[in-house]
Amino acid sequence: MFTDEQWIHWFDKLAEDDYVVVDDFLSNEQYRLTMNFFKQAEEKNHLKKAGIGSSGEFQIKSSVRGDFIYWLEEERDTELSSFFDIVHDLIANLRRFCFLSLSGSEFHIAKYPEGSHYDRHLDQFNERSNRQITVLIYLNENWKKGDGGELVIYKDDQEIVVEPIAKRLLLFKSDMIEHEVLTTNVPRYSLTGWLLHQPASVGYLI
Numbered sequence: 001m002f003t004d005e006q007w008i009h010w011f012d013k014l015a016e017d018d019y020v021v022v023d024d025f026l027s028n029e030q031y032r033l034t035m036n037f038f039k040q041a042e043e044k045n046h047l048k049k050a051g052i053g054s055s056g057e058f059q060i061k062s063s064v065r066g067d068f069i070y071w072l073e074e075e076r077d078t079e080l081s082s083f084f085d086i087v088h089d090l091i092a093n094l095r096r097f098c099f100l101s102l103s104g105s106e107f108h109i110a111k112y113p114e115g116s117h118y119d120r121h122l123d124q125f126n127e128r129s130n131r132q133i134t135v136l137i138y139l140n141e142n143w144k145k146g147d148g149g150e151l152v153i154y155k156d157d158q159e160i161v162v163e164p165i166a167k168r169l170l171l172f173k174s175d176m177i178e179h180e181v182l183t184t185n186v187p188r189y190s191l192t193g194w195l196l197h198q199p200a201s202v203g204y205l206i
């Protein structure tokens, strides 16, 4: 559990810089449970080649993105309940301290095999732009320089390099931050998600 001061400190940085990195966001136990889940998903062949674009214009292009993903469902994936607990905490605190109007979330696990990458992009689709905050949790124990797979954030004239080390959280504003996953030289594991806007089209219903 984190204190209000910690949440406020992270959200201040997110507001100011459009991104924030938090180390040791997952506890050892949450990390272990997440990796167990990941290993099982791999064994059961649940991970599928990721594509680009939303359903209407979905395409698979390995030259753009080389990861394999599995979309999570909270009701089904009960082994990850302690992960979903901290997502709920994150959402509750963003609502409380940042007055964000968040209506939902979507998460997947992702494996980038050796030699894969994801080209520079923004996390919004042409026909769907309700992703507000991107949430990344890295799962690579013993990651070291040379392993590759760093995330590069492009901001103003800067290139900020984030190493995908285990238990680290990265939050950024989905509509502001262009980013890229550099080629990884080892299998690279992560949990990726998006916190979604209140869809404008249902605004009148509530």
Ligand SMILES: O=C(O)CCC(=O)C(=O)O
Binding pocket: 110, 118, 123, 136, 150, 151, 179, 180, 181, 190, 192
């Ligand atoms: O895994 C990462 O560091 C970033 C992944 C990403 O950019 C995405 O899935 O949209």
Ligand SMILES: [Fe+2]
Binding pocket: 121, 122, 123, 179
């Ligand atoms: Fe992305």
